[in-house]
Amino acid sequence: MAERGTLRVSAVDALAQAEGVRPGITVTDARAIYPGLQVRDADPLADAKALAGLAEWCERYSPWAATDGEDGIKLDISGCAHLFADAGFANDEEALLADLTGRLSRLGIDVCAAAADTPAAAWAWARYGDGPTIAPGTAKQALSPLPVSALRLPAEVVDELGRLGLRRVGDLYAIPRAPLAARLGGDIGRRLDQALGRKAEPISPPRPVPPFRVRIAWAEPIGTIDAVEAAAGQVLDSLCAMLEREQCGARRLELALYRVDGGVDRRVIGTARPSRDTRHLRRLFAEKLANIDLGFGIEVMILSAPVTNPLAANQLGLSREAARGSVAVDRLVDRLENRLGPGNVVRLAPVDSHIPERAVTVEPALAAAADLDWAAAQPRPIRLLPCPEPIEAMAPVPDDPPLRFRWRKVEHRVARAEGPERIAPEWWRVGPAAGRPARVRDYYRLEDQDGRRFWVYRDGLYGQAETADGPEAPRWYMHGVFA
């Protein structure tokens, strides 16, 4: 860590700490204390990213997981702890903590963990406490002997409290709030209330917690694609049963695979219409699971439905031939979209504009089609170039269509021409932001000596070329080809 040119120690490992190296001293001092010290540059961004990854990993215990400051993760395990019940431990929370710390230390991560009634009490207990949990209702006594810095107060407030002789959390219980707040700010009261559960401190996870969620965990990690697919089918069955009870269909499903090595692999599928058809959804997932990296195996699998829509039961029982065909098309569109990516399975749709490139947009393949149709009265090319391409045109008279032109390095002699079709710029779009003001376009249909048919236009008119910026001659562009 560089500070005014001085390198300082920002963090140390357990061995260095044992030698007396502490965060905050200069690197020179640290080397003097222990000459064999290895120094690495601090990388706060990478640290934050790793912490976020770890928080994501913790979602295997509870969906309410979030990072806390620079070095902590908080987890709301209300109602989750009984899943980890183990006769060897005093209570379920302790068993869960043992599972958590055990797994993390096997991954090579040293961790201090604690469970308590409030996030603030757990924060204090994890850093200053003794033992894994604070029993419910005993936070006040448990926190009492801890130093005041356990209340997450700024360093200067802690120093000031020390000068007043208030060194333990318990010392603050009996002090009147008002004078303390007047002298040291309102932080102390708030922090104390949070620790003792008088003030709510919700945990907001980085992603919303979906109401439909199924979790499956294995004692031994599974390591084959077949097993993962079978398990995915199993959780999918349970989730679809849940959806059916609630008369819902999923629009998006997310399958999170928690690997033994601490990584999380997420696979998302989407459907164009709400669905709870296990066979269809399983097929969509099969595509996504084909190229998955299982590493050393998968321990936990969580399937959730972040987006759902109402879907009544009677919509599923379709018997007529045409209806079956349309359901099959819905399914096909889902499969195509999941493999090709959203926005790649579309229908062409009209827009109310005369500018050819603006007259066409795309809409989702299964959107309800508006009853609009193409507005152009004149023939239109079958293919339109994404960007009009400049061509070198030779016209005998400025106002005439060209007699010959060169496009993509090929010379074309014009045999027939038809036009012009004049398309005026949309004046409401013309502005300084567009740079050059849009000009009138004269479109011609040209047929060359080989019968190829093109759509070219002249950008601007002769005789009106003088603009405010100075004269600019009209230019010719290729815009499309006819069949």
Place this chain on the structure above:
Amino acid sequence: MVEERISPVFSRGRKAVLGELRDRVQALERAGFVTAAGLENGGIRALDGAEIDAGLPWGGLPRGALHEVAGRRDGAAAGFAAALLARLGGHTAADGAGGRAEIVLWCQTALEAHEAGALHGPGMAAFGLDRRRLIVLGVRRPVDLLWAMEEGLRCPGVGAVLGEVDEIDLRASRRLQLAAEAGGAAGLLLRPRLDDLGVSAALTRWRVTPVSGPAGRSRPLPTRPIGASWAVDLWRCRGGAPRRWKLEWDEQAFRFAVVPALADGPADAGAQALSA
């Protein structure tokens, strides 16, 4: 006789044995031929109800099979393929309410869309492709395109699937042919080239080039309406003979019109251009 002792099959007569062997070979190589399943699933669609259909061994173009349309990137082949797609993919305006309205798919790689231009809805509509029936797929890799075509061909409710493919081998085209037979939908390959087309399992293979009208030699240029007209060369047709036509597309009636060949007419000019 010695032969009779060694191979008793000859005792059944030469004709019967040969017929049996032909059947077996055809069963082995059935991709590429119209099978009973393909015909039954797909049926046959008339192209113009007259001259072209009479030139085809099936009296029309079978769905449930793969067809190939080749042409340079000048729009002519795309127009002909769009018209075929609309015909094969169910009903057209000309058929009236008789046909089923089915979805048709048009698959295009991003590279091809950049090179040849993106599909333009108003232009497609002129060939009978209603925008509500047409789903356009944008794919990045050719392998995804073949996959999407196969999925589409096997899907009930899909009438026809077109893919713009530059390179395709026999194996891939055979897969598509089998998928078309199974699903009863028509598969169309649109190839952006006229030569080096390679071998293919397609039932019919067409080459399309634009045909020009009489050239204007004087100024001002003639301004009679420019319509789509093509020299269409059916150069491979399983179970039929190669044929050539000069076609025009009637945008009002949504149908092909065969231009009678004249001795010095443009049809022959187009045909010469093809054979050259």
